[in-house]
Amino acid sequence: MGRRKGRTPPPESDTEPYELDAVVGEEVRNGVTFFLVRWKGYGPESDDWKKEEDVQAPELVERFRAEPQNATQGASSGPSATDMAGTVSAFGRSNRKRSSNNEGKRKKAVYPEKSPTSPLASKLPDSKQASSGLPLPENDNGVPAIGSIYASPPIASAPVSRLPARGFAGRGNRVDDTVADNAALTASQHAPPDSGTVVRPLAGKPSNSFRDANKRPRSLSLDTAETPSKRKFTAFSEDAAALVPTKIVDAHAQVIADEWNEVARQSGVPENAKITFINEIDHEPVPPDINTLFTYLEKDCLSSVQVPNPPKAETMPCIGRHSAFTDEGLFTFDTNCKIIIECGQDCSAASSCENRVTQLPRTIPIEIFKTAERGWAARSAVPLVRGQVLGLYTGLIISRTTASKLIGADAAYIFQLDMDEPQDADPSLVYSVDAFRSGNWTRYINHSCSPNTAIITVARGSAHESLPYTLAFVATQNIVPLAELTLDYDPSEAKKFAEKKYREKSRSKILKRKRNQTPCKCGTLQCRGWLPQM
Ligand SMILES: C[S@@+](CC[C@H](N)C(=O)[O-])C[C@H]1O[C@@H](n2cnc3c(N)ncnc32)[C@H](O)[C@@H]1O
Numbered sequence: 001m002g003r004r005k006g007r008t009p010p011p012e013s014d015t016e017p018y019e020l021d022a023v024v025g026e027e028v029r030n031g032v033t034f035f036l037v038r039w040k041g042y043g044p045e046s047d048d049w050k051k052e053e054d055v056q057a058p059e060l061v062e063r064f065r066a067e068p069q070n071a072t073q074g075a076s077s078g079p080s081a082t083d084m085a086g087t088v089s090a091f092g093r094s095n096r097k098r099s100s101n102n103e104g105k106r107k108k109a110v111y112p113e114k115s116p117t118s119p120l121a122s123k124l125p126d127s128k129q130a131s132s133g134l135p136l137p138e139n140d141n142g143v144p145a146i147g148s149i150y151a152s153p154p155i156a157s158a159p160v161s162r163l164p165a166r167g168f169a170g171r172g173n174r175v176d177d178t179v180a181d182n183a184a185l186t187a188s189q190h191a192p193p194d195s196g197t198v199v200r201p202l203a204g205k206p207s208n209s210f211r212d213a214n215k216r217p218r219s220l221s222l223d224t225a226e227t228p229s230k231r232k233f234t235a236f237s238e239d240a241a242a243l244v245p246t247k248i249v250d251a252h253a254q255v256i257a258d259e260w261n262e263v264a265r266q267s268g269v270p271e272n273a274k275i276t277f278i279n280e281i282d283h284e285p286v287p288p289d290i291n292t293l294f295t296y297l298e299k300d301c302l303s304s305v306q307v308p309n310p311p312k313a314e315t316m317p318c319i320g321r322h323s324a325f326t327d328e329g330l331f332t333f334d335t336n337c338k339i340i341i342e343c344g345q346d347c348s349a350a351s352s353c354e355n356r357v358t359q360l361p362r363t364i365p366i367e368i369f370k371t372a373e374r375g376w377a378a379r380s381a382v383p384l385v386r387g388q389v390l391g392l393y394t395g396l397i398i399s400r401t402t403a404s405k406l407i408g409a410d411a412a413y414i415f416q417l418d419m420d421e422p423q424d425a426d427p428s429l430v431y432s433v434d435a436f437r438s439g440n441w442t443r444y445i446n447h448s449c450s451p452n453t454a455i456i457t458v459a460r461g462s463a464h465e466s467l468p469y470t471l472a473f474v475a476t477q478n479i480v481p482l483a484e485l486t487l488d489y490d491p492s493e494a495k496k497f498a499e500k501k502y503r504e505k506s507r508s509k510i511l512k513r514k515r516n517q518t519p520c521k522c523g524t525l526q527c528r529g530w531l532p533q534m
Helices: 058-066 086-093 101-105 174-181 251-266 400-405 491-498 500-511
Strands: 019-029 032-040 050-055 197-199 230-232 275-278 339-342 366-370 376-380 389-392 396-399 414-416 431-434 453-460 470-475
Touching: 019 058, 032 058, 251 275, 396 400, 400 414, 400 431
Parallel strands: 275 366, 339 453
Antiparallel strands: 019 032, 032 050, 197 230, 366 376, 389 470, 396 431, 414 431, 453 470
């Protein structure tokens, strides 16, 4: 691997890309498919320059196989947040020795973009919509404006005492009407990352360790008689039901699901928006950190700390209520507000107030499903539209001092409320949400370097109603049924990655593995290699 042929490439230029010349081979390592590809050229005068390297870029290879001429064309028009295959090739390269100093120094990026003439163009997500989240504000210190989940391998939780969940009895969700209007949304826009291969359950030893969550169980090894059959979803049909694989719901999962659905029902979630657990990968019955002592919180967080009062109702008037959301309740993505202010109890319009979009009950049926490499994950059984509010990140509010002491699995579900927070903030006075022992289905939203959801921060009009503010997931693109819902756990890193001036320096810094960092298995062309770390 990594052989280089031809003469030494000419001096580096940011505008001249590699061009994919051939897919020479492919190999599965640790469950991830790497492709040996041959790149060619740095410009017209160096067309004879070629080299081979292994990359983890299934989309690029698929595109190349379908239409070799257009797979990497348009590259010289420059990078975008969505189309940075260079990160992938750099990641692939880091796994092997470089063949020469010259090559080692060079880090050329490939920026595959939609070719307007390509028949595949309509199948690729729109680059604006599929950008790595929202054009989210960042504070002056470069701290993620919205907050970040940090990653570490999850393990089984210890039982905790149960606390009651509070609920908001709101009215019907207008967003759902829009979903219905968009039911004809064709599924060809993008494929759910995990639907490429659906593995049926096996007879054999169940895997109960959460530490195994991201690893394919031994019983899937190809040399056993029980090699699973694989079913490929090559394209979506409009009939979403045809895509729904056989659901394996065991008795234990059913008990947990019933309990969660009952809490959700009390919060106003309709009957047809149930949560189900599905495992088509192995025998792990339900996410193992979930037992009957886990506290399901559909809408509101619990708090272990006395958070100082957020701004008072007078300073959060019921104005500009349509600035952040459309009349249909879809987030507009064009607000500069770091915190979206919704009405709270002080609003005279009470529950008929339209400025309560994120307080409306969830209307989306959710499937929590096992993936081969990313543990458990969440997806919607119905189509979602860009801007739709999907749910709130709930859990226990803890101080940053407490959060920073958590390690390993205990830290896997922490979302920093670091929006607008000075870098030298007193850690005992800034907060995080921990969804390890209490939370809701959103705790299963995995990281992707090219996500389809983002977080918006919302405060409610009156003190103590949202402590200190609410984290709401919104769809950043139209999402087909059963596509895994994903979030960039550190959008500020993605932003740096996309910026030209940071490109070489910050990319290599980001791509370099830090201690204990977890490999990212998002499988996208934009993959930065590792999960963000606290
Ligand atoms: C908030 S939890 C998400 C739910 C988790 N998959 C589970 O099974 O409970 C974050 C953890 O999920 C796993 N994870 C999330 N995104 C991942 C990714 N892109 N690649 C590998 N592991 C991922 C990591 O173990 C991470 O610490």
